Amino acid sequence: MNLTILLLYLLGQFAICYYISKRIESEDDYLVAGRKLPLYMISISLFATWFGAETCIGSSAAVYESGISGSRADPFGYSLCLILSGLLIAPRLWSKKYFTLADLYRDRFGDSTQSLATWILSLSSLIWAAAQLRAFGHVVSATTDLPVNLTLFLSFCFVLAYTTLAGLMGDVITDVIQGAIITIGLFVLLYLVLSQSGPIGDLLIAQQTGDRLSLIAPNETWWERADRWAIPILGSLVAQEIVARIFAAKSRSVAVIGCYSSAAIYLVVGSIPVALGLMGPHLIQVEGDSEQFLILLAQKYMPWFLVPVFAGALISALLATIDSILLSVGALVAHNVLIPALKVTEENKKLRLNRTVVVVAGVVAYVMAIYSEGIYELLETASSFGTSGILIITILGLWSKWGCNRTATVTLITGLVATPVGEYIFKVPSPFLVSIAVSLMVFFAMSLVKPKAASSPS
Template sequence: MEDLSRTELMLFIAVYVVIQIAIGLWFARGTKSDTDYYIAGGRLGYFPITLSLFATWFGAETILGSSAAVAEGGLSGARAEPFGYALCLVATAFFVAGKIRSHGYVTIADFFLDRFGKQAEFVTAIVLVVISVIWAGAQLLAIAAILETTLGLPGVLTLFAAAGIVIFYSMFAGLIGDVVTDVVQGLFLMGGVGILFAAIIHQFGGISAMLSVIEPEQLRLIAPGESLFTRADAWAIPVIGSLVTQEIITRFLAAKSTSVAKAAAFSAAGLYIGIGMMPVLIGLSGAHLEVPGAAGDNFIPAMAIEFLPPLLAIVFIGALFSAILSTVDSNLLAVSSLISINILKKLHARSSERRQLMIARFGTAFAGVGALAVALGGSDIYELIALTSVFGQGAIVVATLIGLRTRFGGTAAALACIYTCVAFNLATLLILPLQSAMGEGLGVGPALGAVLAGDVEPIDGYFIYSVVASLAAYLIVGLLEQSFRKAP
């Protein structure tokens, strides 16, 4: 961009952020308790819940990560986006939303407390906090990638600035502010992605010409040499791994009825497919264009700079910010709710309503600092998002689905399920890849660095293995619990 365009973009981003904060704080001014703060009093209607679900799910990985993965490897590079996560929204509406909402929980860990006891509640909260903090860190990485590409600003500087803005906004806006700004951000996001999609079509001379450059091998859903387990994982991670998350459950709890929550989830899934296909098509066709800097997570921002007039490029960059802001503030609120209600539950129980709200806001700030620490560690956005969907998540899904519909299994079954899953995740994502890297002659330090950087692949089917192992642990220990109860 020319200097004038960069100045305009910086001014636009500053104004945009200020407006978002002002809107969120205005609607959150009546927040009086942590229940208001976390689930907006459970009074929201179909339209805001639909756009909030869409905007929360449609984050950095959808626009930046998936388009880059598709440009590099075709459809096999990003099956999670938009297909897998749209299916996840539908599955969550069918299997989880109604049951969770009918009991009046605020967090998923509340369900584990009610169904499996205090120990299961605490362990579940810890696992979910880790997932959401890493997810938020990935979103902050996306902000740094955008500003580094469009403005040439140092990545570390933008990380600290973005973290400070999001922490302040999330601390005081709460869910009601989050949802209201999600409506604005969702509309802005759809417009921005649509503008870039139209510009790419124009660049090719029409939709037919754009589609004609896509080569048959790009449309393969199976990568060359891909094993059956890897293929199954590619679909299982988004569909099953994200089936039970605090971010999406919060939206269901904030809806004024179960029917509204389900209808909104179906509509959000439809929007997700429709809008999510645009970055995919841009990745497929844009791979045939020679665009400076269009590599990795900078693929989409580079396309916007190259093919959009300055004013429209500014609008698109604003749309990217919308996608990221609407996701990261939801992550921080999710972490805050788990910390204040489930991890610090004794403090929460002894506190007044006003103090509970204060604890909730400090919990949000703590989550933001944790996300910043993750982002400073650095990682590829798409891979980071995928891995956070599996750390202990298979067990959360297994225990939730069984526990919601049956009385089979108690505290021991749930704990065995979670511990087994975490052990399998650590083995398949860290220990076995580390051994593989060391087997190639690397020392412990370099091998660990290669594993953490994603240069060493986890074993095929790592998520499927963790789900199967978690299910087996739950069933075996659940049967043992039954036998002990029946014993004289």
């Protein structure tokens, strides 16, 4: 029964995307949804895209094991990230009418910066996609009793078929549906847990030890604490998944307000899995893989016929994120690397190339998901991989006249190297913050050597 309901749900999602795909005629339709999306679509889509495995599966499991300090990224860190996007990114980027972030780097700095940034952004997104695929496999496994590796493979096959069809318009329309489903599902689970287990005050506070209620992990230094906050806030600030929706907004104000409203939605809804994880040890004992905590909690407290519905809600959150990520990788690699290199001009060939890259990206993400250790580790890696250099050249490229092609390229290389060197060689307690500081110093130093900008921001 559970498997049947899940299959019907997934087929419904596929049917929506297949219907929308018939209206995709150009790269503009596929990558930026014709640049005509209203506020409610931008807001819900941004929320649904960010609200994936890290909140539904990874963070609830981390809080279950370690308390609030186990997952500070959700909902606080990523909510702040979306607010900063509305302040720093959306106001300047919307008017550019680009397709991808790499278009900005090409126009502001040069071709080599565009190419290097494309590969950094793509690999970071692929790591993130692997986390979502892994979480998808866990949900289906816990719901159907099939092995995780098998469900991971089946999830991979479905996601590829689902993502390649309808582009950003299909992504956003299904985001709206999926965002509503996951929100309702989480509120229903929270209500059932509280109605069967006692007052929320007792579960959240009275029965908790001081360590579980603290945002500070045991023996954590100030620098370590700052670094863990910086990764979700700054490490995810400059992402193709965000800017694709900024480009697709029908006006500048829609793009900006959409970022703010999505942050508010994320903060409210994202608090529910964290609260459930905090209450978890008093509700259920998880043996083995703690990343199945949330679905096992649903199996205990929900009527049997609601469990596959809740699993469908979790799958909604995961699908909303996975298809956005793979579409972003396809846009970056196809639009900024392959189409210029192959001199493709026909719109149908551009669409075919974008869809082909999405398939290849899905295969790479699947391999990463198989060999990864856990969801939360993947997410932290994705948020810090080379992103310090990306962050610096994007913010300063938008808001200053400093820097040229050489400046930006060296800054990107510095960002790639500084984090692993700081963490594994020098053992600094805050490698990501150090990487940002070093990248910033390199950018200004290189700008002084050759201060003339390639172009000035508008």
